Amino acid sequence: MHKSIEEINRKIRDGSVRVVTAEEMPLIVEELGDEGALKEVDVVTTGTFGAMCSSGAFVNFGHADPPIRMERVWLNDVEAYGGIAAVDAYIGATQQSTTLEDEYGGAHVIEDFISGKSVEMRAISRGTDCYPRRTITTELLLENLNEAIMCNPRNGYQRYNAASNSTDRTLHTYMGMLLPNCGNITYSGSGLLNPISNDPQFRMIGSGVPIFLGGATGMIVGQGTQHSPASGFGTLMVTGDMKAMSGEYIRAATMKGYGVTLYVGLGVPIPITDLDMVRRTAVRDEDIEVDIIDYGVPQRSRPTLGRVNYAELKSGYIEIGGEEIRTSSLSSFRRARQVAQELKLWIETGKMEMLLPARPIDPAKAAQPMRETVQGPRVLDIMDTRVISILETEEIATAAKKLLKGETNHLPVLDDGGRLVGIVTTYDISKAVVNPAKGSRVMDIMKRKVVTTVPDEAVDIAVQKLELHNISALPVVDQERRVIGMLTAMNLGKLFGGRWLK
Amino acid sequence: MKLIVTFSRKAGKKPIIAQVVRDTGILINVERAMIDSSEGEALIDIPDESCTLVKERLADLGASVRVLEAGIFLDESECVDCGACITVCPQEVFWFDDDWKLQMDESKCVLCGRCIEICPHRALSQTSES
Ligand code: SF4
Ligand code: SF4
Numbered sequence: 001m002h003k004s005i006e007e008i009n010r011k012i013r014d015g016s017v018r019v020v021t022a023e024e025m026p027l028i029v030e031e032l033g034d035e036g037a038l039k040e041v042d043v044v045t046t047g048t049f050g051a052m053c054s055s056g057a058f059v060n061f062g063h064a065d066p067p068i069r070m071e072r073v074w075l076n077d078v079e080a081y082g083g084i085a086a087v088d089a090y091i092g093a094t095q096q097s098t099t100l101e102d103e104y105g106g107a108h109v110i111e112d113f114i115s116g117k118s119v120e121m122r123a124i125s126r127g128t129d130c131y132p133r134r135t136i137t138t139e140l141l142l143e144n145l146n147e148a149i150m151c152n153p154r155n156g157y158q159r160y161n162a163a164s165n166s167t168d169r170t171l172h173t174y175m176g177m178l179l180p181n182c183g184n185i186t187y188s189g190s191g192l193l194n195p196i197s198n199d200p201q202f203r204m205i206g207s208g209v210p211i212f213l214g215g216a217t218g219m220i221v222g223q224g225t226q227h228s229p230a231s232g233f234g235t236l237m238v239t240g241d242m243k244a245m246s247g248e249y250i251r252a253a254t255m256k257g258y259g260v261t262l263y264v265g266l267g268v269p270i271p272i273t274d275l276d277m278v279r280r281t282a283v284r285d286e287d288i289e290v291d292i293i294d295y296g297v298p299q300r301s302r303p304t305l306g307r308v309n310y311a312e313l314k315s316g317y318i319e320i321g322g323e324e325i326r327t328s329s330l331s332s333f334r335r336a337r338q339v340a341q342e343l344k345l346w347i348e349t350g351k352m353e354m355l356l357p358a359r360p361i362d363p364a365k366a367a368q369p370m371r372e373t374v375q376g377p378r379v380l381d382i383m384d385t386r387v388i389s390i391l392e393t394e395e396i397a398t399a400a401k402k403l404l405k406g407e408t409n410h411l412p413v414l415d416d417g418g419r420l421v422g423i424v425t426t427y428d429i430s431k432a433v434v435n436p437a438k439g440s441r442v443m444d445i446m447k448r449k450v451v452t453t454v455p456d457e458a459v460d461i462a463v464q465k466l467e468l469h470n471i472s473a474l475p476v477v478d479q480e481r482r483v484i485g486m487l488t489a490m491n492l493g494k495l496f497g498g499r500w501l502k
Numbered sequence: 503m504k505l506i507v508t509f510s511r512k513a514g515k516k517p518i519i520a521q522v523v524r525d526t527g528i529l530i531n532v533e534r535a536m537i538d539s540s541e542g543e544a545l546i547d548i549p550d551e552s553c554t555l556v557k558e559r560l561a562d563l564g565a566s567v568r569v570l571e572a573g574i575f576l577d578e579s580e581c582v583d584c585g586a587c588i589t590v591c592p593q594e595v596f597w598f599d600d601d602w603k604l605q606m607d608e609s610k611c612v613l614c615g616r617c618i619e620i621c622p623h624r625a626l627s628q629t630s631e632s
Contacts, residue, residue: 049582051622176586176590176622177586177590177616177620179590184589184590185589186586253622253623256619256620261622263584263622316597316598326588326589327589328587328588328589329585330584330585330622331584332583332584333583333602334583334601334602335582335583
């Protein structure tokens with residue numbers, strides 16, 4: 001049996017259409033079987049509500065008198081991209097205010113416009129024959145804009161990897177606050193309600209398909225940026241009229257330590273035309289798996305701590321290595337549900353009809369990492385290879401002599417196998433001289449917890465370590481923990497005026 | 503009931519809370535403590551009925567004591583029920599009900615401030631002490 005889109009739209013028009021949410025669908029399929037569900041259900045609605053950084057809006061201000069060709073534009077002190085025609089701009093969600101920093105950003109401008117607040121627009125220009133004006137400042141309401149078209153390059157991620165942190169310090173990430181020693185796991189996404197997870201082959205999801213966006217009817221433009229469905233991470237580019245949106249479904253937010261982002265409510269209706277679509281939309285939380293990523297490792301490919309599904313994530317606890325770790329979300333499942341419910345109502349009342357994609361989205365694409373033609377500086381490039389070290393069994397006096405020469409303030413301490421076991425600084429030695437009770441050998445006073453770096457670590461990461469621990473030197477160790485160099489604040493001076501900053 | 507106990511450490515490091523526990527036999531839960539070389543402040547939780555006794559004994563030992571009246575306040579119009587506050591709270595003050603709506607038990611809060619700091623929607627604040 002096959003149901004055509006026309007048939008479904010006829011039912012929408014005569015009021016007999018049967019719409020269910022993606023949360024209700026698995027149970028219906030279980031009860032009625034695939035064939036029964038196909039007869040019964042015409043449309044499945046999906047929904048998600050979470051942080052979607054890659055969002056923003058094109059706005060057109062209309063012409064002033066005398067007219068200005070805006071080169072730089074600020075909305076409530078948040079810079080909008082003005083490198084398009086005279087009075088057009090793009091306000092990006094994550095752009096931060098020049099005065100309030102991460103307390104206010106593009107997302108807040110969008111939210112303020114939608115909730116009817118007045119926004120101050122400032123712009124400057126060099127002035128031209130046709131656009132003589134050089135500055136302008138004015139208060140604007142959403143209704144004063146000719147257009148405010150939300151256009152989000154990447155929304156509706158098919159799923160998102162969960163996050164944890166194996167280090168011994170708290171991390172503030174775009175995945176929220178990650179407690180030390182894997183003290184919590186955070187996740188994002190609505191699981192079984194997610195649009196793409198209900199149509200991973202992109203049979204019904206594609207360009208031109210009508211959607212719910214921020215409380216208004218919007219449309220899928222096509223695949224989103226960084227679209228990578230080959231690995232289960234498809235994305236969508238979507239658009240909608242900001243003037244029809246609601247503050248319920250568009251919310252500005254600040255992730256502490258990361259910055260401003262926009263919470264977006266997005267829902268896609270999925271027409272059930274055949275058995276394949278029945279089976280796809282019967283997807284459950286248990287079927288959607290993600291990795292738990294260790295954000296403690298500052299690399300693009302971070303290690304994974306395990307693989308889990310959304311049912312486990314939503315349960316509130318996950319067991320890793322015999323230990324229960326609490327989980328919590330960053331997106332709102334409650335609002336995702338509301339999106340799917342509202343979309344259902346729209347279709348039942350004939351407010352939205354179904355359309356097949358005008359242009360398909362590639363279901364097999366894989367995103368590539370950045371091609372880097374100039375490698376950033378590595379520790380190896382700037383470290384000091386003349387290492388002055390000391391054995392843990394030597395006398396403190398010997399250490400003092402070495403330090404007194406003034407070539408270094410830090411002595412890495414080695415065991416008899418030449419491996420790094422500690423560090424002493426000029427300060428440690430002077431303390432030991434004042435208070436000799438602790439012992440007479442280096443091992444009695446050295447710090448055993450040494451923060452280290454490795455030769456091929458990016459200098460930016462090493463600098464972060466220095467700042468974080470408030471120290472001024474890092475021993476550079478090889479795989480056997482032998483010290484092959486030292487990185488000090490002084491070496492970093494090489495970066496400036498040196499070859500890396502040309 | 504939660505009490506805020508402030509004591510000076512200039513006169514030496516007296517274990518005043520431990521002392522009160524020993525003298526009265528009342529079990530005191532220290533929920534938060536900030537102590538530097540000259541001063542200390544502790545947030546303690548005690549059974550309501552022993553309030554007067556504990557307050558008196560602490561005062562005898564030179565500490566100043568007041569009842570904690572501030573609490574955590576949730577602005578429902580800002581909260582989107584995201585859940586970011588749930589696992590960062592050391593006291594398990596927050597949880598989701600069956601409808602995925604945020605619920606909280608303020609009485610467990612020790613005002614560590616973490617949730618206020620990280621709530622992406624600025625929905626949480628500390629109510630002022632009257
Ligand atoms: S973090 Fe803030 S917005 Fe999210 S559930 Fe908690 S109080 Fe609500
Ligand atoms: S301030 Fe917030 S995080 Fe801290 S105990 Fe109270 S509710 Fe929990």
